[in-house]
Amino acid sequence: MGAGEIQERLGVSRTRAYQLVARRDFPEPYAELQMGKIWLASDVEDWIRVNRPHLADDAP
Incomplete structure (x- = not known):
């Protein structure tokens, strides 16, 4: 997951x-990579669950 995907996933600029x-x-x-940094989607989703729980896939 690149910065662009993180941007879309979080709905931020x-x-x-x-x-x-x-x-x-x-x-x-x-x-x-040459195009930039990439993160494991699972790591990003774990961070979202802790820091932005309202955006978590399993949010109520």
Whole structure:
């Protein structure tokens, strides 16, 4: 999952997505490719469940 997918998943601006992925509590990227950093979707979803529970897939 790249920054663009994280942006879409959270419903935030591109700038806000980059602010979030720079936070200390955001998961470390799985890899850094020429096009940018990528994260495991499961790591991002775990972070969402803790930090944005209203956006979690299993939110009521």
